[in-house]
Amino acid sequence: MIAHKCPHIQVTIVDVNAARIAAWNSDNLPIYEPGLEEIVKARRGKNLFFDTDVDKAIIEADLIFVSVNTPTKKSGVGAGYAADLFYIELCTRRIASVATSSKIVVEKSTVPCRTASSMRTILEANSRPGLRFDILSNPEFLAEGTAISDLSAPDRVLIGSLGTPEGKAAQAALVEVYANWVPREKVVTTGLWSSELSKLAANALLAQRISSINALSAICEATGADVDEVAHAVGLDQRIGSRFLKASVGFGGSCFQKDILNLVYLSESLHLPEVADYWRQITTMNEYQKRRFSQRVITSLFNTITGKKIAVLGFAFKKDTGDTRESPAATVCKHFLDESAKVSIYDPKVPESQIWLDLTVPGVQDGEEQVKKQVTICDSAMQAALGAEGIVVATEWDEFKTLDWQAVYESMAKPAYVPISPSLSLVGAELTSTENSFIFDGRGILDADKLKAIGFKVFTIGRGEEI
Ligand SMILES: NC(=O)c1ccc[n+]([C@@H]2O[C@H](COP(=O)([O-])OP(=O)(O)OC[C@H]3O[C@@H](n4cnc5c(N)ncnc54)[C@H](O)[C@@H]3O)[C@@H](O)[C@H]2O)c1
Ligand SMILES: O=c1ccn([C@@H]2O[C@H](COP(=O)(O)OP(=O)(O)O[C@H]3O[C@H](CO)[C@@H](O)[C@H](O)[C@H]3O)[C@@H](O)[C@H]2O)c(=O)[nH]1
Numbered sequence: 001m002i003a004h005k006c007p008h009i010q011v012t013i014v015d016v017n018a019a020r021i022a023a024w025n026s027d028n029l030p031i032y033e034p035g036l037e038e039i040v041k042a043r044r045g046k047n048l049f050f051d052t053d054v055d056k057a058i059i060e061a062d063l064i065f066v067s068v069n070t071p072t073k074k075s076g077v078g079a080g081y082a083a084d085l086f087y088i089e090l091c092t093r094r095i096a097s098v099a100t101s102s103k104i105v106v107e108k109s110t111v112p113c114r115t116a117s118s119m120r121t122i123l124e125a126n127s128r129p130g131l132r133f134d135i136l137s138n139p140e141f142l143a144e145g146t147a148i149s150d151l152s153a154p155d156r157v158l159i160g161s162l163g164t165p166e167g168k169a170a171q172a173a174l175v176e177v178y179a180n181w182v183p184r185e186k187v188v189t190t191g192l193w194s195s196e197l198s199k200l201a202a203n204a205l206l207a208q209r210i211s212s213i214n215a216l217s218a219i220c221e222a223t224g225a226d227v228d229e230v231a232h233a234v235g236l237d238q239r240i241g242s243r244f245l246k247a248s249v250g251f252g253g254s255c256f257q258k259d260i261l262n263l264v265y266l267s268e269s270l271h272l273p274e275v276a277d278y279w280r281q282i283t284t285m286n287e288y289q290k291r292r293f294s295q296r297v298i299t300s301l302f303n304t305i306t307g308k309k310i311a312v313l314g315f316a317f318k319k320d321t322g323d324t325r326e327s328p329a330a331t332v333c334k335h336f337l338d339e340s341a342k343v344s345i346y347d348p349k350v351p352e353s354q355i356w357l358d359l360t361v362p363g364v365q366d367g368e369e370q371v372k373k374q375v376t377i378c379d380s381a382m383q384a385a386l387g388a389e390g391i392v393v394a395t396e397w398d399e400f401k402t403l404d405w406q407a408v409y410e411s412m413a414k415p416a417y418v419p420i421s422p423s424l425s426l427v428g429a430e431l432t433s434t435e436n437s438f439i440f441d442g443r444g445i446l447d448a449d450k451l452k453a454i455g456f457k458v459f460t461i462g463r464g465e466e467i
Contacts, residue, residue: 001151003048004039005181012049014057024050032322032349035148058098063174065138066091066119067108072258081265083112083258092119095133096126104170107137110203110259112266113196116160134170136161137192139199144253145320157187160195167192200266203259204279209244210251211285217247217462218292227462228444247462249332249394249442250290252317254325257283290328293461294335297440300459301390305341309413311388312336313381314395314443315347315355322349329394330358332442337374344376346384348397352377386411389438396443405446409454412437 003011015021023030025044029037040048051057058064068087073079088109095105105123107116116135123133137160142150157178161171171189178187190198213231220227227247235242251257260282267276298305317327324330329347336343337359345355355377360368378384381400385391385408393400414437439451441460448458448465458465 001039001148001181002177003043003046005152006177007047009177010047010049011043012051012057012061014051014054016052016054018052021050021052032320033144033147034320039148054094055098058095058103059100061103063104063106063177064095065106065108066095067140070109070111070258072261078265078269081261081268083110083262083265085111085115085118088115088119089122092122093126096123099127099131099133102132102134104134104136104173106174107135107196108140110139110199110255110262111196112262113193113200115196116192132166134161134166135192136167136170136174137195138174139195139202141199141202144323145318152181154182154186157182158190158195158198159187160190160192162192200259200263203256204263204282206244207251207256207260207282207286210246210248211282211289213245213247213462214250214289215285217289220247220462221296221464224464226464247444248289248328248396249293249461250286250328252326252328254323257286257326290331291335293440293442294332296459297332297336297390297392297438298339300438300440300457305336305339305390307340307342308390309342309344309388310336311378311381311384311391312343312345313347313384313391313393313400314397315345315350315358316395316397319395319397320349322347322351322354324350324354324358327358327395328442332392332394333359333375337371340374342374342376344378344384344386344388346378346381347395348399382408382411387413389413389415390440391438392440392442393445394442396445401445401447405451405456406454409437409456 002009013021013024020030024040029040044050066088068091070083070085070088073082073084088107088111092105095103105119107119116137120133120135123135127133137158139158141154141156141158159171159174159178161167175184175187175189213227216230217227219225220230231245231247232242234240235245260279264276264280267273267279297310301308312329312333315327315329315333316322316324317329329345333343333345347355355375356371359375360371376384381403389412391408391412436457437455438457439446439459441448441458444460444462446458446460448460448463451458
């Protein structure tokens with residue numbers, strides 16, 4: 001976006017992953033994001049460059065955005081919760097050892113509160129004498145799928161700095177960059193620690209809304225209320241607002257879970273166990289929602305899905321992205337595989353190789369073979385649905401709304417079931433069989449009445465109708 005909006009600024013993106021840089025320099029960009037390709041193609045080779053020469057880029061830059069990954073730690077102190085700052089530290093040490101002139105170093109990655117302080121210590125202790133490093137915190141608030149519009153017209157840009165004259169001067173320099181396209185009143189300046197914490201806070205509050213509406217969706221299903229009606233009614237209160245209240249099969253994405261767990265760890269480190277428990281509950285509810293949804297599919301299909309074919313529409317964690325990190329679709333597929341179902345998967349943007357990666361455990365050969373026996377990856381929703389007994393909508397891709405559902409219905413299996421109740425004595429009982437194709441709408445995007453008119457049995461997340 002800087003390259004797009006500021007032709008006078010040269011932007012060089014460097015990464016240690018050579019394959020990714022090669023992809024950025026090719027016709028097949030490594031990520032799908034609406035509107036991104038046009039911008040990259042327009043600026044590449046002019047004021048936008050992709051390179052693996054990290055040192056050269058450090059030496060030449062006046063301002064460096066550190067935007068590396070900060071995943072949840074897998075081992076050691078804080079494993080499962082704390083952010084792994086290994087890549088941040090590696091980058092910072094590289095800047096310190098290579099830089100030959102003073103720099104503004106901008107923390108763009110999402111990091112725990114006070115990370116800037118560690119970065120400053122590393123830079124000051126390891127760099128050439130006489131160089132200055134001013135650290136700024138400039139968290140990123142874009143959401144995937146809408147990244148270009150979020151970056152073009154952000155709700156706000158947040159820039160934190162130390163309160164020293166040098167810190168303020170560095171902050172002003174970055175404000176100038178954003179001022180090329182963002183109205184000044186939307187560029188918010190704060191202290192460093194407030195800026196770092198605001199990023200974790202924003203994600204925790206957003207995810208909290210989803211877990212809240214998902215908790216309500218369970219009550220709706222049990223009572224006959226409709227979660228969309230509830231969300232609409234409460235969202236009209238301006239203090240609550242209508243956005244981010246869409247009940248779903250659970251939230252996914254690389255950020256929410258990681259950043260909430262990071263906040264939980266921070267709270268625990270600060271000896272605030274009640275605060276930690278409060279935030280942890282958001283992810284607990286999210287796990288519950290995914291499990292609850294899968295369980296609903298199983299109970300509706302007469303308590304067993306062994307050997308049954310289930311079509312899963314959508315594998316990305318949300319529409320308009322090919323990203324599958326923490327995708328609820330993947331979790332739900334794994335639940336079905338554990339129950340020995342056959343699963344056919346279709347997603348318009350997720351590469352087939354990524355789906356295999358997400359469903360198999362690296363190094364477990366038997367597991368991989370078993371998954372390949374149970375899973376088919378399809379080129380269309382229609383193909384996935386062929387012969388399936390149930391369809392699960394796991395991602396809210398627009399194309400699912402306009403499928404030819406009549407044709408889908410006709411292509412599905414309709415085995416005659418005899419519902420079995422454990423308490424029912426079968427001797428002499430009058431047995432009724434049903435012939436059904438099921439749809440489980442985990443995103444609440446389909447017109448349930450139309451589908452029912454075709455003949456489907458429909459379950460929509462957060463709607464308490466019997467199916
Ligand atoms: N993805 C998002 O939508 C989003 C939004 C807001 C904030 N963030 C934050 O931005 C950060 C990056 O997220 P991401 O999704 O882009 O992660 P990512 O894993 O997709 O990309 C990080 C890149 O950094 C590279 N890298 C790692 N160490 C390096 C080093 N020492 N030198 C050069 N390159 C190095 C990796 O090779 C990788 O390509 C995280 O802190 C994340 O929380 C992400
Ligand atoms: O009402 C809603 C809104 C979202 N979701 C789900 O929540 C997840 C996250 O969606 P979203 O927040 O739109 O995408 P992300 O790319 O994960 O963006 C979040 O995480 C980024 C990384 O930190 C932040 O920059 C963004 O501000 C923040 O929205 C997805 O699975 C969505 O399907 C719902 O279930 N219901």
